[in-house]
Amino acid sequence: MTTRRTILGATAAAPLAALGLAACAEDGGSGGVTLRVGELGATPVTQELFKAAGLDGDLPYTIEWKQFVNAGPEYIEAAGAEAVDVGFTADTPVIFAASNGVPLKAVAATTVDDPATSFNAILAGPGTAIASVADLKGRKVSFQEGTITQYHVVKALESVGLTLDDVETANLPVVDANTALANGEVDAVATLGIYWSQAELAGATLVATGADYFPSIGLLSARTAIIEDEAYADALADYIDRYGRAQRWRYENVDAWAEQYASLTGLPLEVVAATENRAPVTLGPITDEVIASQQDQSDGYTALGIIDELDAADQFDDRFAGAFEA
CATH class of the missing domain: 3.40.190.10 (Periplasmic binding protein-like II)
Structure with missing residues (x-):
């Protein structure tokens, strides 16, 4: 553990x-x-x-x-x-x-x-056809363990009756996650701040912000x-x-x-x-x-x-x- x-x-x-x-x-x-x-x-x-x-x-x-x-x-x-x-x-x-x-x-x-705004986002890679949190089931999702990105994924999955056991996870710092997303090594990333903006500029699409789950x-x-x-x-x-x-x-x-x-x-x-x-x-x-x-x-x-x-x-x-x- x-x-x-x-x-x-x-x-x-x-x-x-x-x-x-x-x-x-x-x-x-x-x-x-x-x-x-x-x-x-x-x-x-x-x-x-x-x-x-x-x-x-x-x-x-x-x-x-x-x-x-x-x-x-x-x-x-x-x-x-x-x-x-x-x-x-x-x-x-x-x-x-x-x-x-x-x-x-x-x-x-x-x-x-x-309160409707947030620093945190879950983003899907181009061509993944992920449009909602429910679509993450069975897909590979990146977050960094022990950080707000992990918490975001957990809370988002809970909102649709899923857990971490329902997705494949990749433990990556946000600084590395965008590269993995762009290369197709993961299907979605939990990210924040400037990395959110960089990923969207590279073609990632928004799945969920943190605003629905935590301030x-x-x-x-x-x-x-x-x-x-x-x-x-x-x-x-x-x-x-x-x-x-x-x-x-x-x-x-x-x-x-x-x-x-x-x-x-x-x-x-x-x-x-x-x-x-x-x-x-x-x-x-x-x-x-x-x-x-x-x-x-x-x-x-x-x-x-x-x-x-x-x-x-x-x-x-x-x-x-x-x-x-x-």
Whole structure:
């Protein structure tokens, strides 16, 4: 059986030693505090967004940016090694952090402005004649185990009375799934974000979004040691405020930002614009609805035998709710 530790270790491919990260946060900046901020992927998108929104100056602390090419699982591993302090991920990595005993808490959440929108999609390859979730029966479907893509497939299949036993599965990261779909190695993929847009541009067709099965939630999380240290907590509160304002600027200037994002990443503007306009979000405090969604997803992984039972409320810290007060 695939275990929670197998998933965490296997997907966090880059060793922490190669990142050159210190074991604990260092003092620095005008306030004597350095926040080590994790950013997922190889491109410093959040850093550039802060600059574009004019939010990178007059910091009362120093930000040391850390890139995690292997995304959420690598960020979790770094947090467990006290090598990063704060970062933004989807909701799923925080579940696996809790399952593995990583001292990490979500302190703020993004939710989609329109509940009918989603970051997540199940797409069918060209020529597969898959038009609905029911058509997935007996077909080969790609998702990455222990991620929201697996949860999406499970929930979609459940909605039509099917289970994972009714499909052939392929455990592929989203970064590799599009190639498999284009080559006909799989019939459908569960994907998200920019990869959704890339696949559709290559001819894939939409089968189902995540909106019918779960809300699209992102989580800003921090190590508990940072949350509980007064000086670092003050810096974290400021960072939360700036991150929220950066998101507002992003969607208020979506066309200009899409052009900058495309230039930064080298992706086609068509792909970036589709992604940026698909599901605008707002950063806000932890709510009962966010915790309930996290509990549902945690229970889903428990039912699959991937993790032990968790109390999702333990994955959150709401002491920064004041950062969102007018």
